Amino acid sequence: MAVKFRDYYEVLGVPRTATADDIKKAFRSMARKHHPDLKPAAEREKAGEAFKEINEAYEVLSDPEKRRKYDALGHGWKNGADFTPPPGAGRGAPDPSQWGDGGDFSDFFESIFGRGTAHSRRGTERSGVRFVIPGADIEAELPVTLELLLRGGKRRITLDGDRSVDVEIPLGVREGSVLRLAGQGQRGEGGGPPGDLFLRLRLSPDAHVRVVGDDLEMDLLLWPWQAALGAAVRLETPDGPVSLKVPPGTPSGQRLRLRGRGLPERDSARGDLHAVVRIVVPKRMSPAEQEAYEALKRASSAPEDRPAQESA
Numbered sequence: 001m002a003v004k005f006r007d008y009y010e011v012l013g014v015p016r017t018a019t020a021d022d023i024k025k026a027f028r029s030m031a032r033k034h035h036p037d038l039k040p041a042a043e044r045e046k047a048g049e050a051f052k053e054i055n056e057a058y059e060v061l062s063d064p065e066k067r068r069k070y071d072a073l074g075h076g077w078k079n080g081a082d083f084t085p086p087p088g089a090g091r092g093a094p095d096p097s098q099w100g101d102g103g104d105f106s107d108f109f110e111s112i113f114g115r116g117t118a119h120s121r122r123g124t125e126r127s128g129v130r131f132v133i134p135g136a137d138i139e140a141e142l143p144v145t146l147e148l149l150l151r152g153g154k155r156r157i158t159l160d161g162d163r164s165v166d167v168e169i170p171l172g173v174r175e176g177s178v179l180r181l182a183g184q185g186q187r188g189e190g191g192g193p194p195g196d197l198f199l200r201l202r203l204s205p206d207a208h209v210r211v212v213g214d215d216l217e218m219d220l221l222l223w224p225w226q227a228a229l230g231a232a233v234r235l236e237t238p239d240g241p242v243s244l245k246v247p248p249g250t251p252s253g254q255r256l257r258l259r260g261r262g263l264p265e266r267d268s269a270r271g272d273l274h275a276v277v278r279i280v281v282p283k284r285m286s287p288a289e290q291e292a293y294e295a296l297k298r299a300s301s302a303p304e305d306r307p308a309q310e311s312a
Contacts, residue, residue, distance in 0.1 A: 003107040005083035008057035008070065016075060020062065027058040028195065031133040035189065056105050066113060073112075085111040135186035135195035142179070142199040144169060146206045149263055150238055159184065159197070167199060172266035175203040175211070209238060214271030215262040219278045222246060227279050235275055237261060244275060252279040 009016050012026040034050040060066045077083065105113075142155065152171040158164050165184055173179075178200050185195025203211060210217040220235060230248035234241055239261055246256070254277040262271025282289065 002082045005077045005081045007079035011057035134192045135188040137195040138185045139198045141202045171264045216273045220275040
């Protein structure tokens with residue numbers, strides 16, 4: 001017996017190449033759009049029919065075996081065209097008396113898969129005019145400090161104004177990493193399961209430390225005589241103070257590397273910390289300092305008109 005073909009991909013508005021996540025997201029969006037309980041009384045019957053069609057499409061495309069069997073019919077069919085199921089389709093299902101009224105699925109569905117089972121109605125189950133749909137996923141940004149990226153730890157966040165959730169920040173994550181909290185998305189309706197919460201990490205700016213991939217950068221401020229003559233200086237790093245030996249003749253912009261003091265990686269290794277030399281001069285000088293600089297100027301063989309370049 002011929003039935004009307006149903007294009008389940010068209011019903012959910014997804015291409016035939018859609019992933020399982022694409023199908024899940026499309027179903028949630030469409031289910032909320034056509035949820036009968038959210039419609040005026042005059043539109044509920046029509047919305048209920050649309051909801052059943054969406055449910056049926058998701059029932060097939062969310063199940064790998066059903067989707068494979070459906071795709072085997074070919075993609076040349078058009079929605080609403082007369083379709084004659086292949087011999088043997090829909091056979092082999094358990095006794096329909098186990099399933100209740102079996103009225104949630106179309107003749108097309110039953111001609112291919114047999115009458116719907118209680119298990120197959122896991123996503124949306126109709127009882128009178130009450131519909132069950134899962135909650136939508138939530139995507140949000142989560143600001144994190146450099147300290148959390150370095151040490152790991154927990155951040156407490158508030159959801160829906162009344163729910164507090166502790167978010168574990170594991171070692172090795174970076175800005176832009178996405179953390180998934182299962183079941184912490186929007187609440188389902190009619191008893192449906194909640195969606196998931198996806199948090200994209202955003203690094204809060206640090207006044208002294210810059211993140212470059214797995215490495216960290218800090219400015220190392222030196223007086224001119226420290227850069228010229230060399231010095232041992234103290235640098236406050238995120239791991240605590242360290243003593244750095246500055247070689248004589250160190251130019252501004254020179255990078256001094258401290259191995260293993262960068263961001264942690266997932267294999268317990270760490271990047272490096274780079275101290276970037278910035279030479280600064282006193283804003284106010286004593287007469288003795290002024291005289292010292294004048295003496296340096298008289299003694300220097302560097303061209304006076306080219307302070308930013310090396311002499312030939």
